[in-house]
């Protein structure tokens with residue numbers, strides 16, 4: 066059951082090491098190097114600089130070092146699952162800072178909010194991969210030679226191997242014993258060859274023998290696996306440079322052009338030329354979503370999201386394309402993902418003279434699963450003072466016990482828009498970038514709601530009401546087609562799209578699959594040697610069968626037995 | 642009017658039946674282990690009696706000889722890995738195995754009815770993962786029995802599954818709700834199923850590694866005792882505690898246990914590697930990136946690296962044996978941690994436990 070090779074008397078197996086896979090010196094199959102330096106316990110103090118470097122390199126490429134680095138990597142990855150990470154959860158980090166103001170800066174110093182790009186995490190995996198490359202290169206060249214080497218000479222005393230069988234076959238009177246012995250080995254050689262072994266005859270010294278070896282794929286697989294891991298790392302590192310992701314909110318009926326200026330956020334890799342994006346356009350025709358009905362097991366649960374887009378490339382036809390969760394849309398090598406969705410109420414504002422000073426569908430950001438949504442409307446021009454309106458949209462308005470409104474269901478059953486009006490300076494004239502989703506009320510006066518004594522504005526689709534102080538009117542447009550009855554289509558939807566170009570992904574996948582294939586070979590192909598030897602012994606031929614595992618090989622004994630049985634049967638059949 | 646019970650409540654009923662049957666199987670297997678202990682002790686007594694007659698009273702009484710231990714281990718190994726006809730006839734182990742098969746039938750019933758009631762594969766929330774995952778643990782164990790006689794792991798397997806299932810039924814039960822969009826993917830079927838298979842194999846490897854450690858400890862003691870007995874004068878009796886864990890004498894030696902554990906661990910590792918790759922492909926479809934160090938991704942990676950470490954350790958001088966066994970144990974602890982604590986308490990994108 067156990068691996069037998071390590072217990073075998075190596076001295077008896079002359080030359081058996083020549084074709085073996087090369088292993089770091091502290092591999093269990095390895096021979097302990099003199100002075101114990103292989104295991105790193107004893108250091109020779111009289112090493113010169115070159116000696117030291119060699120020693121350090123030996124340490125770095127040892128099995129033990131690989132193992133320790135692997136374990137360190139596992140441990141080092143854990144904190145990133147406990148402390149929020151800037152890459153995966155930036156809001157979590159902000160929250161962490163506000164709830165642990167003393168601890169957070171210390172953790173930040175230790176790069177615990179950026180574990181996977183931290184100096185210490187990088188150090189571990191870079192060392193691991195240096196070790197990996199240092200380990201794999203010599204093994205590859207050694208294996209390359211081994212692939213063309215012949216199986217080694219048959220050991221003198223096969224009987225000393227653990228997996229050994231022996232039979233005596235009496236030779237009929239008058240037959241040539243030596244010829245029979247030779248025939249036995251011929252037969253064995255044929256059988257082994259058919260079994261996928263590479264064979265070599267070693268006759269002489271009163272015996273005939275064949276030495277056979279198989280399972281070179283085991284080492285090939287191991288090298289493929291380790292090499293492919295390097296491939297994964299390089300693909301991630303280099304491919305990441307050519308990768309970009311960007312986000313953009315698109316309201317129903319409007320378009321997006323794939324150009325830097327049209328993105329609301331854009332993260333290019335190092336080698337991306339952001340001025341040179343493929344200029345296709347996307348138009349959101351319609352967004353479909355279903356909600357589980359009230360009374361079902363999960364009322365209000367949203368699903369079956371589909372964004373129906375029209376896409377057009379320069380000089381190309383307009384084509385329809387859908388974006389669903391799990392099914393991104395591929396256009397010009399970019400993938401379009403559906404990141405979020407919500408309502409974009411259409412609002413028209415007129416000044417006291419009745420002139421339209423604002424008309425747009427404004428994306429309101431969902432705040433809960435019932436789509437209570439928060440939005441901001443900014444009117445920079447056309448009014449005596451700049452106006453800002455902050456408010457909530459409720460697709461199905463309901464009143465809480467406190468008197469506040471909420472949404473009771475995410476679909477448009479009883480839509481309602483409430484707005485508070487601020488007048489003053491929006492703070493956008495000096496060119497300071499401001500989020501379109503927030504309003505900074507400093508420098509503004511609140512005109513409705515709160516402590517002003519004036520009621521907030523409250524509108525249902527199609528309604529118009531007066532702004533305070535005779536400023537004009539505000540209308541919540543009903544977007545339903547004229548034939549519609551209920552409210553289902555009264556408010557437009559928006560989707561938030563994420564646009565990715567992923568240069569690394571396909572390569573990472575290819576290398577990962579090579580690694581998987583290599584692993585299968587490395588773990589399940591048995592590498593073994595077999596010997597069949599025939600010696601004339603008086604009136605009989607003694608046939609010896611022996612096997613030696615090179616690495617984990619639980620089926621060796623069965624293989625030796627099978628060979629002995631099959632060969633015995635064939636040899637007994639005359640004329641075989 | 643009589644209301645038909647819903648398919649889901651039938652599923653729950655089947656589940657509790659399965660748990661009860663597993664409990665019985667656990668008891669049968671536990672009795673089996675106890676009887677193996679008794680059997681081993683009887684044999685030891687018989688040997689002692691023979692020795693006394695041969696050598697005279699007093700000499701080396703109560704000491705297992707190393708040679709005897711090796712012989713026992715070889716016999717046990719032959720019975721574990723040999724043909725089915727060569728297996729020891731262990732009545733209670735047989736009862737345990739039959740009950741486990743019966744429990745599995747009910748367990749499959751519970752799983753399938755849940756799937757039919759939900760109209761999809763029954764592994765889309767924590768309750769269902771647990772249901773299917775434990776089912777695979779039992780199934781893998783029973784299938785492995787065709788090849789290896791690992792019935793000495795029966796009490797571990799049925800005990801583990803009984804606890805996990807009981808906890809699941811009590812703590813994780815969730816009403817059937819429609820799948821959320823990200824879960825509507827073939828990768829749900831493949832990724833989660835393969836992950837559960839890997840878990841089942843890791844569980845077997847874990848149990849074997851634990852036994853390996855116990856066995857190695859016993860072997861060390863026996864060897865040390867014999868050395869002491871040899872250096873002491875002939876008639877100084879070295880007492881051996883009547884071993885509570887005498888069933889270890891009916892098991893293969895620690896090296897054999899180790900190589901068995903290794904065999905399951907590497908198959909589990911292959912499945913886990915596949916899980917990792919399939920998960921990345923799915924993440925790329927659903928979230929637009931194949932890897933983002935989300936908590937669940939981190940733990941899948943940590944487990945993968947731990948088992949890679951275990952496989953390395955087995956090939957590293959000074960690490961084969963006890964140290965590598967600890968890595969297998971730590972690896973499985975991480976798998977269980979990932980399944981329970983990370984699912985329930987860690988924040989991340991994988992919020993599919995369905996728990997509040």
Ligand code: HEM
Pocket residue numbers: 088089092125126127128131135193194196197198200201286287288290291294583584587588616949952953956
């Ligand atoms: C990214 C880091 C690494 C990972 C994930 C890894 C993983 C693995 C795995 C899964 C195996 C078992 C499959 C097989 O035999 O091919 C293995 C085997 C092996 N690895 Fe690595 N490895 C890493 C780095 C290294 C390094 C740095 C070395 C050199 C010191 C190394 C040397 C070996 C050797 C010699 C074997 C064969 C073991 C045997 O004879 O059974 N590995 N590795």
